[in-house]
Amino acid sequence: MIISARSAQKIIYSTCKKLKVGNGLRIESYKRDRFLEIYFLDHDKYKIIESGYNRREFEISGEQLKDLLREVLSIEFPRSHILYLSEIT
Numbered sequence: 001m002i003i004s005a006r007s008a009q010k011i012i013y014s015t016c017k018k019l020k021v022g023n024g025l026r027i028e029s030y031k032r033d034r035f036l037e038i039y040f041l042d043h044d045k046y047k048i049i050e051s052g053y054n055r056r057e058f059e060i061s062g063e064q065l066k067d068l069l070r071e072v073l074s075i076e077f078p079r080s081h082i083l084y085l086s087e088i089t
Contacts, residue, residue, distance in 0.1 A: 004081070004082065005080045008073055009070055012038070021041070023087065026086045026088055029052070030083070034052025034076050037049040037088065045060070047059050050076060054076075
């Protein structure tokens, strides 16, 4: 699915809240050279894998998800207007 980078944080956050255990999301740049993967581990725990400008992994709670999304999206996709969103099962 193609989403606007302006509304990406809101769409990604709401989609993450609907994920089942073990499933995830992959967000890619238009050129698909940078990506962000978010997996729902268990009760209010998420694993985020960032690959692009930085290569990092985080394990965070649902409360921290919104703030970390804002930070990572601004780092990985600073000039992007279009992002690809796909579900990982």
